[in-house]
Amino acid sequence: MRLNLSWVFMHTLLILIVIINLLTGLRIAAVHRPEVMLWSAFLPQGSLHSLHFSLGVTLLTLSLGYSFYRLYAHRFLQSPKRDKTQTRYHKFIILLGYTCLCILLLSGSLLYLGILPTDLLLNSHYVAALVLLVYIPLHAGSYFVQYGIKLFSTIFIASNQARKANVNFILCSIILGIGLFIFLSKTAPQTLIAHKIDISQYIKIDGHANEKIWASIKPQVVHTFGGANFNNGSTDIRVKVVQNEIEAFFHISWDDTSHSLSHLPLHKTKTGWQVLENGFYHFDEKTYYEDKFAIIISNNCDFAAANTAHLGPKPLADKPANWHGKGYHYTTDKSTTDQSIVDLWQWKAVRTNNMILMDDNYIGGPAQVRAGKRRYTAGYQTDAKQSGAYVMNWQWYKPNGIVPKRIPLDTSVLQTTGNNLQYDKLFPVLPWDDTKPYRAEHDTFAIGSTLPSVLYRSNRFEGDRADVRAFARWNDGQWSLELSRKLVTGSQYDISLKENVCLWFAAFDHSQTAHTRHVRPLQLKFR
Amino acid sequence: MAMIFRMIILLMLIVSIIMTAFNVNQTKPTATIGQWVKLNTTGVPIANWSGPWSCILDKNTGLIWENKDDNEGIHDANWTYSWSDGQGLGIENRGDCNFDNIRCDSQDLIRLARQEKTCGLSQWRLPTAEELITLINNTPPAGDPVIDTDFFSNTKRGAYWTADSRQPLKGFYRFLGQGATTISFIKGKKTATPYRNAAYVRLVTSERK
Ligand code: HEM
């Protein structure tokens, strides 16, 4: 039996789409689903989002083409007779496959568009992908068992029936696909309006956002997903931007039911001091961490954070693997002009909020490997700084016990709460001058005492790292963050805020590296 | 018969995929070996990624360098010193440190490090300019001092004394006559500096462990 060319074409394309999107999709899932990490050895590494979405568009085209084929094929394409091969078992399995593909297409498109809350969409996309994985042996495997290798010639070699009509059908589908692709890539970014305000209008960076201007602007809502904690890893972010031609001001709020200020507290146990942690040793702390929020600003509007997200334990052959196996951020642009870096601001509820600052970082090309650094971070770097404003309160971090660096002059800020630790009540930072060096001989703390882990050496960053002013308040399940930066800073590690730059937002719920994400960038438009 | 055979092939394929997934080791980073070796308080080498450490051995030159800390002891990186050789050359006690509640000069640190036997060694001294320059690393992360701070922790972006004394002073300081050479870890610049100025110190020793 021979099948017609259109069928062979569509079926082969579908096989490719399913295999590649399962592999790329599972690698994407591994970023936030530890159970997928088990299969890491089989999954591709590197920059995979664009490929996944391109094949998503191909699948969309294919489904449109296939509907047309089902409706009209009998008229001119001569559909094959195959009632003998499709037993009831196979009919049922194929129906299952179609259901999965429909769910994947629908949920994938909605995730891509970013117009609905993402929690349920992402989970259905994932479950449908897993069922599709099982579908492969049930469908292809059982055909193989039935017919053996002669099956391959049946599905990959087409008959000569209605050759011309079939070729035309295929060409039309390809043109449709290219058209859709161009249309979608042109409309990829969403718009984020920076409203013009007068220079005389004063906005206080205090997180209250009680200036009148804020009430008059409609927020742009960004549905983000794939993080740790939150509501199944998803949260909604609301963004407002104004600018006075010198500075831009942002008011950003996001949902977070837990106000997390307990940052890797030190805890005295019978065997000595320990850092309370759950994943910190492999740089993926998800419990004892402060809340954070990050913004990316880039001249490049490609998917996956300006094409900086490269997934997998070792996406670069000549650079070290990462500890958590999830991936790295780095740019791939070979030129080293300031246009090729990506600006990254990071607000930290404990370490930077008390300084009324946001940490100003950037993502560049993969950095040189340094023998003394246990954590290689590829392109993710901090901007030039004159002095480190905060240091961690241990002499050297070890998972099985540490020696504190300093203790408070006034030990009443310490907590001894026995088995009933209330970390959130712990004073989160210690100013250097209110402390003295820790000496083991004088350690009279009771078992169960906790000490803050963040020491402020000074209450400001200096240099380029202090370009972004920011302050946030938590109230009733929401963080409200106000921030400002000059439109143009002049630093080679910053990107200017101007028409058409792209932005991404990521929220961290008491986690170190696991953050939420969204698919399409927001493109800044000045009004 | 053939169908059963193919069924077995299929099952074996699936089982072997699952078994491989469980057996393949996850890629984990491993430390590379470089020029620097950390030594603990008693001078025993420790691994690159462990700590704390008190000295750093340079495998290229064989020199052992003092590591700096921030715990307000004698090795605190924040203390500054005037230059003195303890025998009349230089100017004593013009730097800021908090040991002894007096002000400090380079000779004080040398004396205390020798007394303490930092890393079990007792021939601590100021490095020559030629020696100190070997620590310069011209590709630090943005804004860091020009040194490998993963080993030479707490290094300041500022001037460090060398043993090279009797250097003619230039420009503004010419009226003071002579001074000693400092190396700045901002950009690695070498300058003749008046003995009375306050600069940082990193000691070295040529003893063998
Ligand atoms: C054969 C078809 C497909 C398969 C097997 C597949 C599989 C997957 C998997 C396993 C994930 C990870 C889910 C998770 O993180 O929990 C994923 C993510 C995603 N897929 Fe698909 N997918 C397919 C088609 C599509 C289509 C048609 C689109 C629409 C454009 C799409 C868009 C997305 C998006 C937007 C994400 C989220 C990306 C992110 O987490 O950053 N997928 N896909």
Ligand code: HEM
């Ligand atoms: C598809 C999108 C993205 C993926 C798959 C992704 C994935 C990752 C991964 C695997 C890490 C860990 C890297 C490491 O340990 O060095 C990471 C870290 C980070 N990401 Fe993303 N990311 C994405 C988008 C974004 C966006 C849009 C932002 C900011 C708006 C962002 C900000 C950050 C920050 C600040 C860190 C470092 C956290 C820290 O260790 O302090 N990422 N990301």
